[in-house]
Amino acid sequence: MKDEDRTNTFCGTPEYLAPELLMGQGYQKTVDWWTLGVLLYEMLTGLPPFYDENTNEMYRKILSEPLHFPGHDIVPPAAKDLLIKLLNRKPEERLGANGSAEIKAHPFFHAIDWRKLLQRKYEPAFKPSVVDALDTNNFDPEFTNEAPQDSFVDGPMLSQTMQNQFQGFSYNRPIAGLGDAGGSIKDPSFVGSVQDNR
Numbered sequence: 001m002k003d004e005d006r007t008n009t010f011c012g013t014p015e016y017l018a019p020e021l022l023m024g025q026g027y028q029k030t031v032d033w034w035t036l037g038v039l040l041y042e043m044l045t046g047l048p049p050f051y052d053e054n055t056n057e058m059y060r061k062i063l064s065e066p067l068h069f070p071g072h073d074i075v076p077p078a079a080k081d082l083l084i085k086l087l088n089r090k091p092e093e094r095l096g097a098n099g100s101a102e103i104k105a106h107p108f109f110h111a112i113d114w115r116k117l118l119q120r121k122y123e124p125a126f127k128p129s130v131v132d133a134l135d136t137n138n139f140d141p142e143f144t145n146e147a148p149q150d151s152f153v154d155g156p157m158l159s160q161t162m163q164n165q166f167q168g169f170s171y172n173r174p175i176a177g178l179g180d181a182g183g184s185i186k187d188p189s190f191v192g193s194v195q196d197n198r
Contacts, residue, residue, distance in 0.1 A: 014055050015048040019063050019089045033096035033103065037086025044075050049087060063089075082108040 008026045018034035020027045041049045049068070050061035067087055069075045075083070085095035085106070096103045104114055116122060128138045136144045 014058055015042075015051055017059070017062060018091070020091050022059050022063060028091065030091040030094050030097050033086050033094050034091075036096075036103075037083050040079070040086070041075075041083050044079060045070055049083075078106075078108040078110075082106050 008024065010021065010024070012021065016035045016038045018027060018031040021031055038048050050058055050065055052058040052061060067084060069080055082095070088094040091097060095106065130138070
């Protein structure tokens with residue numbers, strides 16, 4: 001997607017949707033800067049800025065509710081300024097509307113050496129202790145103790161033409177160590193069928 005391109009696809013996690021997406025006006029890449037603002041707000045405070053258990057109420061808040069902040073000890077002034085500019089409801093005025101350099105130049109990021117970051121030369125401040133790929137000790141028991149539930153989508157199934165676009169992809173093919181999770185285009189039966197059709 002180019003900077004000037006617009007799209008109208010309604011997709012995304014409700015907490016992270018930008019106002020212009022909810023309004024169905026079409027949107028550009030600036031929705032990503034809104035999402036960055038929501039993510040940073042959540043990382044600093046523990047919840048997205050307009051969170052509500054009722055999705056429609058959350059959408060109303062995203063469209064019209066003022067942005068609230070906890071104290072300076074939780075959201076320092078530079079972070080607050082950054083969030084206000086990223087969570088601007090006017091996409092053309094949102095920080096980043098003129099490119100990522102605007103965001104990188106914000107005082108909140110003054111200590112970041114972007115070249116060093118790109119080269120992955122920063123040591124993480126926290127390295128979780130992980131026993132193996134199935135270790136869940138770093139997740140809150142509130143979530144790991146929940147019984148898993150399948151979720152089903154009500155509504156029309158995809159047409160066969162649409163289904164054919166996903167041939168060879170699977171959500172159910174077991175992968176060693178992952179049980180029933182995963183799936184891959186590398187499914188041997190799919191690779192073989194492609195080679196047979198040459």
